[in-house]
Amino acid sequence: MRILFLTSFYFLALVAFAQSNQKISLANAYYQEGELDKAITIYRELADEPQNVSFIHNNYLEILYTKQLNNETEKYLKKIRRWSPNNIKYDVDLIDYYITVNDSSTAEKHYKEVEEKVLQNLGYLRSAAQFFINKQHRRFAERLYLSARERMRDPNAFAIQLATLYRYNNQKDKMVREYLTYAQERQGNLRYVKNMLQMSLTEDEELESFVALVLENMQKNNNKDLYADLLIWAHLQLENFYAAFIQARAIDKRNQLPGENSMEIGQLAYENQEYDIAEMIFKYIVDNFSNSQNYIQAKQLLIKTQEMKIKNHFxxxxxxxxxxxxxxxxxxxxxxxxxxxxxxxxxxxxxxxxxxxxxxxxxxxxxxxxxxxxxxxxxxxxxxxxxxxxxxxTDESWESVLLYYQVEKSHKHENLGELAKLKNAKLSFYRGEFELAQEHLDILKNATRREIANDAMDLSILIKNNTILDSTQKALRAYADVDLMLYQNKQIKANKALDSLIEEYEEHPILDELLWLKSRLTKQKGEYEKSIELLTQIVYDMPYGILTDDALFEMAMIYEELIDDKEKAQEYYQQLLTDYPGSIFVAEARKRFRKLRGDFVTQ
The missing domain is CATH 1.25.40 (Serine Threonine Protein Phosphatase 5, Tetratricopeptide repeat)
Structure with missing residues (x-):
């Protein structure tokens, strides 16, 4: 008899469960189709049974809010909270309801109950905080973490959670402090912290504030290398290579390293054309670590840096x-x-x-x-x-073709192989073999190295622009000849040819390219004002040409680096930023403009 009773009980339970499932599926279908009145009728019936709540809660609650059924919403949330006193999600939903109806005092009262529940069992902490974040109540999530930190008497607890919270809130000062706390926990956290800071601190002013905060912490903490590392990172973001070197040198000294960190900064300074600072760093390594493995490389780079300084003055x-x-x-x-x-x-x-x-x-x-x-x-x-x-x-170009092809073959799909192909394309251009050059260039437009791809694109555009409307290709051949003369350092011959071509093709689309070559030649001869005149002609007579932004940037560079007229340089950088915001020179122009304006100290 007992077995028969239990069998009947389980059978009835299964029938009831199946019926509930059918109703839940039906209600959800009405909800999905937007038939909210039909859906809520079924949800109300289902909400009377605790076992149904987890299957209907989100949809039912959304309909209650949509229909602004505030009393029903409050009663429902209180009821399910009684049924599941350990389900923090329902506590948060009730707090969210009181905030929605502008009852902040009741919301605060319930928050304190949740906080006490969490502090008694910290296993609830992260899920409770996430529920608040999901409801866009990040201030409550912050309070939970801070209260838990205080209860644990650990000022470093939950640093990464708080840092993430502050990052989403755009509270950058608090975010930075928590990331610094997290970085101190162990060395492995440092890379993650740098990555997060790089995404968050995007303005120079923010980075400078970060530097000040790190310096402040550095005075109070024994982990000097950690803070020095962060300072190096920040200074490099600001392209303040001298300040980065000071910190790198300090790390090397503290750890008795033969200039390894300093060497890295020197190489970065060199790559960013900060040759004075690079020269100083390499000289420091050469003078102080002559018996180290860094000596030979530092010595070579020192000479190379001095070479670049000499080659940039005409x-x-x-x-x-x-x-x-x-x-x-x-x-x-x-x-x-x-x-x-x-x-x-x-x-x-x-x-x-x-x-x-x-x-x-x-x-x-x-x-x-x-x-x-x-x-x-x-x-x-x-x-x-x-x-x-x-x-x-030396006019032995067939030897050049052979050598370039050898490198193309030996370094296929590598930067050197792509560079060899570019050189072969340029050689074909010099020889007037424009179709063959174009075949090489079409491949190189997708080159791995950006500089190679850009150079290929520029030469390709030059060929197309001057062959489509000029079937004789006479002007382009003349341009290729004079470009080759310049490459061969036949400056006198090239100068005469350019003067003649500029006069002959003053109405031809190739004129801007000829003026560009002439400006380059005059700059190399030290005739800076003449170079400026030619570039000005490109900027103002051909404002929509493909070389206009190039010419503006070149003018600003000549004024800044060769004529030493910082005011004029600043003026042309500003014009480039205003008139040509899509130019590839914008990032560098902005950096140089701000440096000239004195926005941040470089030493």
Missing amino acids: PIDTSAIRNLTVSYQNLIDQIGLSNYTLEAYRQKALLHALYLGESNKAIEMLNQIIKFPNADQNIIAKAKLNLGDIYII
Whole structure:
């Protein structure tokens, strides 16, 4: 009899469960179709049974809010809260209801009950905080974490949760403090903190405030390296390489390192064309760590930095170039010609070929690198590319084609291989083989390295713009000839040719390109004002040309770096930012403009 009774009971329960499921599915279907009156009728019936609540709660509650049935909403939430006193979600829903009806005092009363419940069992903390965040009540989530931190008597507890909360609230000062707290917990947290800060601190003023806060914390904390690391990160975001070097040098000294952190900052300064600071850093490493593994690289980079400074002032001082070759040779004599000094030897060869007119000597040196036993394949490829360039200068372009193709093949799908293809495209351009050049360039538009892709795109546009409407290609061939003269350093011949072409093609679309070449030539001769005149003609006579923003940026650079007229430079950077907001030069122009305006200190 007992077995029969239990069997009947379970059968009835299954029938009831199946009926409930059918009603839930029906109500949800009405809800999805927007038939809210039909849906709420079924939901009300289902809401009388506790086992149904989890299946209907969200939809039912939304309909109650939509229909503004406030009394029914309050009664329902209180009822299910009694049924499930440990379900924090229902507590939060009730608090959300009181906030919705502007009953802040009752909402606060219930919040304190939730807070006490959480503090008695911290296992509820994260889910309760997340429920508040989901309801857009982040201030309650913040209070929960802060109260739990106080109860635990641990000022560092829940730092990452609070930092994330403050990040979403855009409370950046509080966010930064919590991220600093989190970074202190263990070294592995530092990378994550930097990534989050990089997403959040996007303005220079915010980064400068961050620097001030880190310096403040640094005075109070023994973990100097952690704060120095963060300061380096912040200074690099601001491109304040000198300040970054100060912190890197301090880390090296504290940890008795042979300039490793300083070396990284020097390389970044060099890559960002901050040559004065880079030179100072490399010299510091050379002078203080002559017996370390960093010495050879620092010495090479020191000479290379000095080279870049000389090459950026016109006309180029060939006696200074000669002194650089002596510096390279002294390094090679000191260390010996080896895999460690082949790069220095390659750089020396380029100086002989490109600036001292000693092509034969350079060819001999580069061939020596190519044949050097067990040399790195990349240095061999670079030497081949350089050798190909020199053969163009000496009018032996078929040798250049062969060398470029060798590198294309040996470094396929790599930067050096793409660079070789670009050089072959440019060589085809010089020879008037525009279709062949275009075939190379079409491939290179998707090059891995952005600079190569941009150069390929520029040359491709030049060819298309001057062949579509000019079937004779006469103007483009004349331009390619004079461009080759400049590459071969035949400045006098190129100058005469440019003057003639500018007069002949003053109504032709290629005029801006000719003026650009002429401005480049006059700058190299140290005739800065003449260069400015030519660039001004591009900017104001051809305001919609493809070189207009290039010309504006070049004018500003000449005024800033060569004429030393900061006010004029600032004026042209501002014009570029205003008139050409889509230009690829905008980011660099903005940085230089703000630096000239004195928005932040660079040293």
